[in-house]
Amino acid sequence: MNFDLTEEQQMLNDSLRRFVANEYGFERRQEIIRSSSGTDKATWSAFAEMGLLGFTFPEDFDGLGGNAIDTMVVMENVGRGLVVEPYLATVVLAGGLIRDAGNDAQKADILPGIASGERLLALAHYEPGARYNLSHVQTTARKDGDHFLVSGQKTAVLHGGQANQLVVSARTSGGISDETGLSLFLVDASAKGVQVEDFTTHDGHRTAEISFNNVTVSADNLIGTIDDAFSAIEKAVDLGIAALCAEAVGAMEAMNAATLEYIKTRKQFGVPIGKFQVLQHRMADMFIQTEQARTMAILAASEADSNDRASRREAISMAKTLVGQAARFVGQEGVQLHGGMGVTDEMFAAHLFKRLTLINLLFGDADHHLAKVSDGLLARTA
Incomplete structure (x- = not known):
């Protein structure tokens, strides 16, 4: 590579x-x-x-x-x-x-x-109770003449409150968790029956809870083939995970720089705490974790465009697992080395820690993706 x-x-x-x-x-x-x-x-x-x-x-x-x-x-x-x-x-x-x-x-x-x-657009896909299951969709799109009526609830829609239009997943056939029977629709955020509750998340980003009550959507706004949107949704989320892995690497790099600068200037017993060997070792571990995460982010990006579902999903899950673990380690160590100041809003490190924590949770945390990798290995050896 x-x-x-x-x-x-x-x-x-x-x-x-x-x-x-x-x-x-x-x-x-x-x-x-x-x-x-x-x-x-x-x-x-x-x-x-x-x-x-x-x-x-x-x-x-x-x-x-x-x-x-x-x-x-x-x-x-x-x-x-x-x-x-x-x-x-x-x-x-x-x-x-x-x-x-x-x-x-x-x-x-x-x-x-x-x-x-x-x-500005946003993807409205995840729903209450779905956890990280991409196929769990209860929002429905019912055919009514030359248009569809969309009804349901979407949760944690990233920047949904800022979007002019929403790409909405809805079930047009099948059971609640079936991969078949999903369709995508382009819906105006200002359309009658769309209710958006916008709020700020812990890391300063915006997300929204969005409900749809018999929203009329033209058949021309069907994206792709009816009942066959799951693979497109899955690939889009994989691209999103690869992007998040890269964002985490950038945040970890910034955390390392901020922490290094802090321990060079913060003094204890008359000397910078960066002189203490044990803190130097901890900083070295932070840099190692960041570089390991960088290689996995590159792997994720190199596979994210692939149409080979099995290979792509395995690479994405491996990357999200290791990057999530590294983000937790670097974030926690950065805060620890800043001492009590590390959790105050005045310090950049505190905001880096919050974002790294949220990145780990988005689209499946490290434990979720580790289980995916494990299931894949077991399936191949069975």
Whole structure:
């Protein structure tokens, strides 16, 4: 496997590092989180101008034809600066579904708008009681003449309150947990019967609880083939997990830098605590965990675009397991080495720890994905 970035990817990485360091500082982030929307239009417009919002879309639809490795580069810098903009929700998840499952008319209508920063989308898929089971969907879409009526409840919709449109999964046939019988619909967030409850999560990001009460959806807004959306949803979530792994690596790198700076300046017994060998060993362990996580994030990104379901899912679960474990270790060690200051809102480390904790839980925690890897190994040896 080639671990080196291309020249273009390295230029992108350098540009984003500078932008995050110079234009998206800690104080600016705090202002954005406290705002009514929880996002920043100027930052989003800057992302559009840099071409980030259409990076992985086809060139025919105002994109740059990139792949999951390009997304990895972007998300590492998102993690490094704890950027709270809806890149994962709009570009990776919802945009990825339109790119992979939508028809040409839908792509032409939606993808250029995402690339320009004018349209925000969110994936409304998870439901109460589903835990991490992707096929557990009780929301229904009932055919009624030339349209559908969508009813149900979606939970933890990432940036659902900021989205103009929602990509909604609904059951059009089959039982509650069947992989068959799922369909995807594009629903306007302002449509009659859609109720959105937006709130801030523990790490400063926004999510929403969304209910649908007999929402009328045109048959033209069916994404892909009816009853056959599960594979597209699964792949979109895998792309989302690969992106989260990269974000975690960026956040761990930032935690290492912040912690190293702190132990170099914090004094005890008249000397910087970084002089104590036991703390040096703990910092070394943090760096080792981060580098191991980086290799797994690269593995996840290299497999995320694959249509080989078994190979892709195994690589994604292995990466999410190790990255989740590393995120927990680095986050906890970073807070410990900061002492009591490590849990205060004034310290960047506290916010890094919160985000690393939430990343571990999103789309399946380390224990969930470890069980998936274990089940796969047992199935092969049976």
